[in-house]
Amino acid sequence: MQLPTHGTAVEIESNIPIAKGHASSTADILAAALLCISEAYPSTPEAVAHALALSVARSLEYGDYLLHPGVAACAQRSQTLLAKYETDLRWTIVGVDEGGWVNTEDFHRECPEDRGKARVYEQLFQELDAALRADDGVAAARIATHSAELHNDRLPKKSLEDLQAVGKDLGALGICVAHSGTLAGLIFSRYEPEHDSRVRECRSALDAYGYTGGTFTLKEAKRP
Secondary structure, X not given: OOOOOOOOOOOOXXXXXXXXXXXXXXXXXHHHHHHHHHHHOOOOOHHHHHHHHHHHHOOOOOOHHHHOOOOEEEEXXXXXXXXXXXXXXXXXXXEEEOOOOOOHHHHHHHOOOOXXXXXXXXXXHHHHHHHHHOOOHHHHHHHHHHHHHHHOOOOOOOOHHHHHHHHHHHOOOEEEEOOOOOEEEEEEEOOOOOHHHHHHHHHHHHHHOOOEEEEEEOOOOOOO
């Protein structure tokens, strides 16, 4: 089969909110590329299809991490996959959406890299890498909290103080935020006692503050 070189429309149905920090644009690019490959060459092995799709995506947005079934780390500016992790953290994120949207390209253009902070983030990444390799969800959540607080002067989250208060009351492991998006949330783990009741209470407390959002689970490539 040969696809037409022009005039082809691809309609995407997705449950990923746009411009919120969920990598929606990268997901759309990869989905469209994989669709074209599967339609034109249906017998292409999955690994080869992924490599071809990524070669297309890299000219637009970096996306290797989205094709890993679990947690992955990438250097976004240099388009380099740094690490893929097998974890069993069993995190639940009680998230809030602060509204509006963030254009990632505009954000990075308007907020150039702070070299002083870059050194701090490099250290944080080394700590996070060690925590994920050790399957240490408590340490990883602590590092996520530090990163969220450090970033708050560049893309302030109005919910941060409320999340800190609710998290302290309910024993959350930490806070995570979209660094170029509108989302923030509290981290819990199903390893912790009374997980379900804590999550329900957290959702109710954030609803009472007037936030909209939802409850999410971390998709993991689990250890054998």
